[in-house]
Amino acid sequence: MTSGLFAPLPLRSGQVLKNRIAKAAMEENMAGTGQLPDEQLFTLYRRWAVGGTGLLITGNVMVHAEALTGPAGVVLDEHAPLEPFAEWAKAGKSGGGAMWMQINHPGRQVASDMPGVVWGPSDIGVSLGKHSSRFGKPTAMTPSQIEETVARYAVTAQRAEKAGFDGVEVHAAHGYLLSQFLSPLVNKRTDQWGGSLENRARMLLDIVRAVRAAVSPSFAVAVKLNSADFQRGGFDADDARQVIEMLEPLGVDLVELSGGSYESPAMTGRSADSRTRAREAYFLDLAKDLVATSPLPLMLTGGITKRATAEQVLASGVSVIGMGTALAVTPDLPDRWSGNREADRHMRPVNWSDKALASAASMAQVRHQMRRLARGSSPRPGTHPAIALLSEQRKQRKALRGYRAWLAGPRGKA
Numbered sequence: 001m002t003s004g005l006f007a008p009l010p011l012r013s014g015q016v017l018k019n020r021i022a023k024a025a026m027e028e029n030m031a032g033t034g035q036l037p038d039e040q041l042f043t044l045y046r047r048w049a050v051g052g053t054g055l056l057i058t059g060n061v062m063v064h065a066e067a068l069t070g071p072a073g074v075v076l077d078e079h080a081p082l083e084p085f086a087e088w089a090k091a092g093k094s095g096g097g098a099m100w101m102q103i104n105h106p107g108r109q110v111a112s113d114m115p116g117v118v119w120g121p122s123d124i125g126v127s128l129g130k131h132s133s134r135f136g137k138p139t140a141m142t143p144s145q146i147e148e149t150v151a152r153y154a155v156t157a158q159r160a161e162k163a164g165f166d167g168v169e170v171h172a173a174h175g176y177l178l179s180q181f182l183s184p185l186v187n188k189r190t191d192q193w194g195g196s197l198e199n200r201a202r203m204l205l206d207i208v209r210a211v212r213a214a215v216s217p218s219f220a221v222a223v224k225l226n227s228a229d230f231q232r233g234g235f236d237a238d239d240a241r242q243v244i245e246m247l248e249p250l251g252v253d254l255v256e257l258s259g260g261s262y263e264s265p266a267m268t269g270r271s272a273d274s275r276t277r278a279r280e281a282y283f284l285d286l287a288k289d290l291v292a293t294s295p296l297p298l299m300l301t302g303g304i305t306k307r308a309t310a311e312q313v314l315a316s317g318v319s320v321i322g323m324g325t326a327l328a329v330t331p332d333l334p335d336r337w338s339g340n341r342e343a344d345r346h347m348r349p350v351n352w353s354d355k356a357l358a359s360a361a362s363m364a365q366v367r368h369q370m371r372r373l374a375r376g377s378s379p380r381p382g383t384h385p386a387i388a389l390l391s392e393q394r395k396q397r398k399a400l401r402g403y404r405a406w407l408a409g410p411r412g413k414a
Contacts, residue, residue: 107177167220
């Protein structure tokens with residue numbers, strides 16, 4: 001019997017995904033000189049492209065050169081040369097799947113040692129107990145800064161299309177800027193961008209409108225949204241339901257559901273909430289409720305590693321299965337599934353009691369696998385998380401020196 005996982009999915013833009021399996025965004029933090037994609041990312045995405053996925057979504061590409069989630073983040077703004085991005089798009093599409101660029105602004109989730117700006121809807125910093133000092137103290141954005149940021153998203157999307165990407169995904173999850181505006185715990189504004197959910201969603205909706213107007217009708221526009229923040233009093237599943245309804249008239253093709261933030265890292269399986277599953281499909285229970293009312297096709301990401309789980313998620317009404325870690329360990333997993341085979345290796349679990357440190361180590365483990373793929377090597381998922389974390393910290397310190405020099409130069413300040 002042919003699995004629904006390998007059925008094509010037509011989108012409202014007219015684009016057709018060749019199957020229902022997507023490589024979800026994972027922050028690579030592997031930019032080359034000038035905060036640009038280089039051969040490392042090209043090789044990495046060629047590995048994934050030939051593995052059978054219908055859709056590849058890049059790790060977050062930053063819309064503002066002075067606001068990065070990490071010092072080796074890729075920047076696509078009005079000044080960036082398009083040639084490296086065209087090569088990246090070509091690599092991602094080399095297996096016949098679609099290639100979308102995730103576009104993002106970190107807002108307040110910026111390390112305290114990073115140069116540039118730390119912005120948020122309000123001046124409320126990231127609260128991580130003894131780890132809170134790792135992040136900068138944010139300043140509340142002015143109306144003009146909000147409007148300029150909306151315009152930056154549109155510029156990045158337009159240039160992504162020009163470079164050959166098939167679509168963009170606006171990142172409004174995981175505690176980044178747009179997620180911060182959506183959260184009543186972080187957004188304490190009393191103007192048109194604060195208060196009611198309609199006001200808190202205003203920046204996201206304005207960005208989607210601006211992006212849709214800046215690109216062609218056949219270019220896909222998606223949104224990544226938290227199914228919940230997993231914080232008491234925060235953005236919840238009912239808020240997500242309403243935001244999805246607000247997005248429907250704006251020409252959105254797909255909404256990807258995830259969850260959590262640095263403060264409650266549900267996206268790594270370390271939530272402060274009991275509603276995520278212990279091992280597979282963390283957010284399926286919440287997604288089932290959202291599928292029942294969603295006017296848009298949904299993609300679910302978080303903890304899926306087995307075909308049986310993917311089939312279960314698809315049977316719930318979800319349209320696209322998103323995988324991150326599983327594809328960092330087994331880049332040809334979709335092809336394996338089509339041949340009735342499973343992954344023969346899995347990431348070593350991180351069972352540390354310190355959730356913030358465990359989340360950082362989990363992300364470092366994934367990046368360690370991506371770097372191996374980018375070198376043409378095989379993954380090594382048994383690497384100890386402490387070793388991966390220390391290695392990542394060394395690489396980030398080196399990248400930080402390069403980013404500071406670049407930002408201080410004429411290009412960074414352009």
